[in-house]
Structures are given as C-alpha cells and as structure tokens.
Amino acid sequence: MKRKRFWLIRPVSILLAVLCLVLCGLLALFSLPLFLAVLPFVLAAVSYSVYRLWRLQKDLYRTVTSMGRSMTDSHDASLINFPLPAVIVNDIDEIIWYNEMFRETVLRNQKDVFGCELEGVLKTDIQTLLANQGTVLSYNNLSYQCFCLKTTSHGLPLYLLYLVDITELEETRQQFLRTRPAVMIIMVDNYEETINSEDENHKANLNAEVRGVIQAFVDRTSGFIRRLERDRYLVMLESCDLNEIIRGRFDILDKARELTTERRMPVTLSIGAAQVTETLQKAEYEARQALDMALGRGGDQAAVKTDGGFEFFGGYSKGVEKHTKVKTRLVASALVEMINNADRILVMGHKFADLDALGASIGMAKACMSFGKQVNIVLDTRRNLADVLVQKLVDAGEQSLLLHPDLAVDAVTDKTLLIILDTHTEALIESRPVYERSRQVVVIDHHRKLVNHISNAVIFYHEPNASSASEMVTELVQYFGDRCRLGRMEAEALLAGIMLDTKSFVTKTGVRTFEAAAYLRRLGADTIEVRQLFSSSMDSYQRRSRIVSAAEIYKECAIASCNFQSDDIRIVAPQAADELLTILGVKASFVLYEENDVVNISARSMGAMNVQVIMEALGGGGHHTMAGAQIPGSTCDKVRQSLLEVIDKQQQQTKS
DSSP, X not given: OOBOGGGGHHHHHHHHHHHHHHHHHHHHHHOHHHHHHHHHHHHHHHHHHHHHHHHHHHHHHHHHHHHHHTSOHHHHHHHTTOSSOEEEXXXXXXXXXXXXXXXXXXXXXXXXXXXXXXHHHHSOOHHHHHHSTTEEEEETTEEEEEEXXXXXXXXXXXXXXXXXXXXXXXXXXXXXXXXXXXXXXXXXXXXXXXXXXXXXXXXXXXXXXXXXXXXXXXXXXXXXXXXXXXXXXXXXXXXXXXXXXXXXXXXXXXXXXTOBOTTOOBOOEEEEEEEOSSOHHHHHHHHHHHHHHHHHTTSSEEEEEETTEEEEEEOOSOOOOOOOOHHHHHHHHHHHHHHHHOSEEEEEOBSSOOHHXXXXXXXXXXXXXXXXXXXXXXXXXXXXXXXXXXXXXXXXXXXXXXEOHHHHHHHOXXXXXXXXXXXXXXXXXXXXXXXHHOSEEEEEEOSOOOTTBOOOOSEEEEXXXXXXXXXXXXXXXXXXXXXXXXXXXXXXXXXXXXXXXXXXXXXXXXXXXXXXXXXXXXXXXXXXXXXXXXXXXXXXXXXXXXXXXXXXXXXXXXXXXXXXXXXXXXXXXXXXXXXXXXXXXXXXXXXXXXXXXEEEEEEEESSSSOHHHHHHHTTOEEOSSEEEEEEETOOHHHHHHHHXXXXXXXXHHHHO
C-alpha cells in the first residue's frame, strides 16, 4: 500500500539508517579500533530511529483521535462513536482518519493504514464510490457495502466512507446464483439419416451408446435428464453446473463424435442452453432458441443464450446431408400460396451479388412469372460480381426483369411479396429500404445462421447443409406444379450458382446436389455455356496470380494480402482464395484486400477447417467452406495479425 505526504518520512528514515550502517562498515576497512569505538553509537542511533518510527504511527493516531474528541458533541457522536466502520479520505484519495470500529472489524487490528492510498486498501477510488453508492467491496475475505459522503473543511474537500458488513448476505446471494436452475436441450443431429437408417441390432446398440454418453455427461452435474423424443433430451441442472460445462467447452460434443455408424458417419449432437433469469417457461423458450441457432449453423455445436445474444461452442465438423425432401415440399406449398395471393413479387439477393445469388434470383423469378405475376429482380447492375450473367440476361431480352434498388422501393405495395435469397441478415441484403417497406418476406438461404438474422419472415427456409441457394431454389420449383417450367437460360443460371459454391462439385456436394444438377441438365443446361460464365480476362488472371504468388503458409493456412486496387478485386480475391486451396498441405485460405477504408477477407477451405467459425471471430460469417468478413477502420497488417491470433486460438480449441 502506497503512502503519501508526511508518511514518506518512514522510507527516508530507513534509508538514512541503512546509509549509517554502510558507512560504519566501510570505516572498518580503514581503522578497526575506530570502527569498534563508533559501532555502539551507530547501533544505538539506529535502534532509537526504528523505535521512533514504530511509535510515529501510534502517536499520529492518538493525535488525530484527540482532534476528533475536541469537536462538538454531535461530531464526536458521528465520528468517534460511529457504530459502523468509517474512514475519512482527502481530495487525493489519501486515508487521513478512521474510527476504532474500522480498525477492529475491517483491519482486524493489523498495521495502521494512515496515509495510504484508498485504492491500495479497498481496491477502489473516491470517484467510483461517488458514482456508485452502495458499491460492494471485499477486504480480508469479508464483503462490505460502501457509501460515500462529501463535505468541505477549510475549503478542502473531504470524503466520509462508511461500510456495512454484508458478508452473510453476499454469500447467500452467491449461493442463490450458483443454484439457479438452467435448461439444456440436447438433440441428435439428423437422426433419420444416421441412427435410424441402421439395421435394428446396430441401431439399438448405437442408441444405447448415445444415451450412455449423454447420461454420463449429465451425471457429472447435480441435474437430471428426461428423454422428450427419440432424438431429443431435456436436461435440468444448476447454473454452477452449466458454468462448469461452459468452461469445459461442452466436451460431450467430442465424445459423441467418436461414435460412428456402420457407414462410418459420425454421430453429432446439437445443444441449446439457457439460465433461468425470470421464469422456467422463458428459460425453456430461450433454450429452444439456442438450439435453433445451433442447428441453423450446421449442428455439431452448442449455443448458450446470454444477455448479449448467443455464445457458441464446437461447430468444427461438416453437417450431415438430409435425404428427405418433406420440408422442401411443405415450404414449396406455402410459398405457392403466398405467390398466388401477392400482386407483385420482388426477388433480392445480397450485396455484390455473385453467380449463386443472381442465379437463384433468376430461377425463382422465372418460376414466379409462370403464375402470371409481375416479377422483378432487385439488383444494382453496377455493383455485382456476376457481370457475365447479367449480360447474358440482357442479350436474351430480359433486361426489364432487373430493377434498380432505388426504383424498387417505390414499387412495394401492401401485397408485394419479397423473396430474399442467399442471405438471411439485414446488413447484407441488396436493399434495406425495400425490405423495411415489405410486409411479406420470405427468406431462402444456406449459410450458417447468424445471431442478427431476419426475424420477421413469414417463411424462413434455412438449410445449412445445402450446397447453395441455387440448389434450394431448384428443389423448390420442382414442387411448384406442372405449370412451372424453367427455360434453358434459367437452368444454366442455377447450375452456375451450384458450381460456384461447390467449386465445380468438389466441396459441400451431396446426393441432393447432383439430383438438382441432373434436373437442370434435363432442362437443357449446357455445362460448356455455364463454364463460360466463370471466364475472366487476362488482366484479371494476372492480378489473381499476383495474389497467389504473395501468399504465405501459416499453420496449414494460406494467407495473402493484396497491395493493389482494381475494379474487379471482389471477383479476383475469392478466385485467388480458391486457387490457394490447390497447394499441397493447405487446409484453408484467406485473402485480404482493402476497399473504401474497409478490410475485406475472403476465406475458403476444402472442409478440413471451418472458416465460418474463424470469420465469425472477426465479425463476419458464412458457412463451413466459404466465409468472409469486413473490418472497417483498420489496415491489412492489423487484420492479418488478428487473423493469425484467431487461427492460433481456434486450433488450440480444436486440439483440446
């Protein structure tokens, strides 16, 4: 504890005493008889100085106490005999007086703290206490509630602090918080495609193993478990147990992943959890919300509802593709009904629309036109990543299908249906004013769900295990009825979107992806024509090569920063990220570039590393193999350093 003002005499006195002893010792080197003659006097002087320093604190306390007793009777009663521990502090946070109650109950007759800084004793300062009356402090393993009063003496401000012992109350409060109930819902991901598809004997054994893993997980807590459905479990536990599970980062996810089916498919779990803040009913609802978030992000992870949103754990493995199309059929039926009831339909993708967003928009727009509705695609033709497809649409005489966002706002009516494709967040849609004016909104997306997703959609068709929005649209239009017919151009646009997000059927490709591609091929989609949509100029190719050649390998990640500006940087950077994945030993690639004072990151992987989790740590998002982020007000060097730190942390969590 640091002392101030006249209390500094103590270290000065000690220093002088030490110097006397040192000088006396040096005297022995010159004259031993003289040293022996002087030594008794030096020791006596030092001993007396130590004694006086020890008495100084006692004398000072008696002096200040006597000053207090010389006050009026009211002052004497309020300070000397105050029934609570009291401290007086001056304007520089220096303790200048305290009563006997403070000495006995707070200091417990330890050494005096006159002249010490308040922060060195009670770990706080006057400004904090004035701003937060009733601040809870801890000292000597006891808890106190501190109140502060300001007064003035001879023109100088003084502060009276008095402390109320709330140790027992604080222990009761902590015990209450530790034992508050918490709700956890555990679900087996895609039960039909994993466990239920096994033969009866192996299915029974696998079910028993899954229940054993979950039961062992719950047995470590003071809670209990109940099976709600064959693939869903409800767990009730205390908050202290949930906090311990969070510290262990939900290790049950790793244990469940060790179980595999006969087809070598891993068994994964999704978990939603919430602590009771008001009622058990609300906690159960928030746990279901958290579970929906975990499932929307691809499963194999846990989501915990917090005051600020959600906290996620896990999410490192690939999702399991769903074979059933029951949900697709139901969504298609509901969407057809909304199309029939709408007077106009607007289709919109995300900002800087790529081949998937625009391809899915063209397919959906043409499908809606078959119902005799007026349909437009909301698109900024000057700011997109699919110029070749836009030009193909113009060459086909379909330019009127495109509508600029500024004009689309005026086209919205009360019965206008807005269909948002390839994104589910307000911040990324092509036109936010169009969305805000639309009363009927449908969202169709395949990216892993983010916390700030569109929440007012009448239909929220979200399938994180689908390869692309184009694949989802292709499946939907097959259930629109016989009058819905897509032409060759629409089929090629949809196939281009699928090929873009699957890297030409290399990543995130399942059985349903090939079924969708086969359907589009039957509609006349020409793979050669589709491939030409990916063509680029020689200048673009050279810029892409510059990015690839400047890349560095860090922990199996290829990282490149663009040191140049170009009009097609948003196209070149993702292409360079894809090309970096062809390097031997590279599991993920990241390309950084600056545009309009914003650092953009284009992240790609072949599935061995979840780039979506890495990008979320930097404020972005995406899905397992394709993600991105935008960091305003920074530089490529700073963002690159942050990226390296996130990669380090992510790999440590994966190993642990």
